[in-house]
Amino acid sequence: MLGNGVRGVLAAFVLLTLAVVGVMFHGLQLLQQGIDAGISTGLQDELASAGRLQLNLFRLQLVLMLACYAWAGCWIYRVACNVRALGAKGLDDSPGWAVGWYAVPFMNLMRPMRAMTQVWLASRAPARWQKLGTPRLLAAWWAFWIAGNLSYWFVTQYLRPEHTFEGLHTQQMLLLCGQALNLVAAALFLLVVSRLTRMQMEEHERQQAAPAVRTSSLADAFVL
Template sequence: MLAAYIVLTLATVGVMLYGLQLLQQGIDGGTNPTLQDALAGAGRLQLNLFRLQWLLTLACYAWAGCWIYRVACNVRALGAKGLDDSPGWAVGWYAVPVMNLVRPMRALAQIWLGTLAPARWQKLPTPRLLAAWWGCWIAGNLSYWFLARYVQMAHTFRGLHTQQLLLLAGQLLNVAAAVLFLLLVTRLTRMQLQEHERQQAMPAASGRSLADAFVA
């Protein structure tokens, strides 16, 4: 699903770059019927791609929420203790204004570190992959918020060109965030499976194993 989102966003970026070329032609040489038709066609295609992208984004949010909940449960089954957020809140913080700028990242960082070293995760630094993903995620969302709140609808070639550049920057940040999150999902899932296998290979202790509740 993430791969499909990345491909769709790259296609959207391509259409936006084409639109920027058309707008630049309008800035340099003025309007004409051929240019207007080309801009109208590019605009319709871009709008349809935005709609598809929005639907796929919602699907990715739902899937990512399920995955975060699962890895949050798994890290506890692997023996990590003292995590600040429950599995439910590891997902729920994304919907809380202001707090969603910090708490989701902290929750996922603790899940990663608790998987890496369940007994001493508090002493480990935040992985750079998570910091890079979160930076792109926040920057992409803030760019759209800024555009919607402070940039008025333009009616000139130059104004439309500026708006298109801002939209393009947000799209590129979204691509970067999606690629980094895909790497994060792949690595963290692999880490949890490896830690589970390591614990299962250890001599069985009396009582129920910590990893018995692990969800593959």
């Protein structure tokens, strides 16, 4: 099931990001020691070792992030198809565009959230989803997702190599803040995936248990 797959890679990403945050926090402590007490051979060796470990974890994190994007894209497409199979009408975006908006500059600031919100609401109540409000969980996830992406953009565009403990400390703090934002966004999206998958399964089971005689129904196309 796609839901289980995306939950698995998201959980792995969350755990890896926790490890990255721990290593970065240790690096901050070492840099603070350098600011307070000056450089020493032992401290230099510790910083070099922590830097190598942090770089390797960043590389592994990038690979896992790409896997998350691939799984999440497939899952979003599937739940967008499912909600139509459950009988929802009037959604603004096709399943393809529910995924595709993420790759469109500027439009990716709002349109993916709109598509996800409509899928969520239509999964909760396919016949009357337009009357429901945006759930707080989705709003929180999207806020952290945007903040994390903006943080990454700022780091890649404006941070330059530093050669002082003070400069490295500031740079590390900015990187750590970005990691924290991405960690929260990933954890919230894990909740979104779990709850939305459960909602669709429950709605599908409710429709299957309905006493009305059904002939050929769109709900037969439901897949998770």
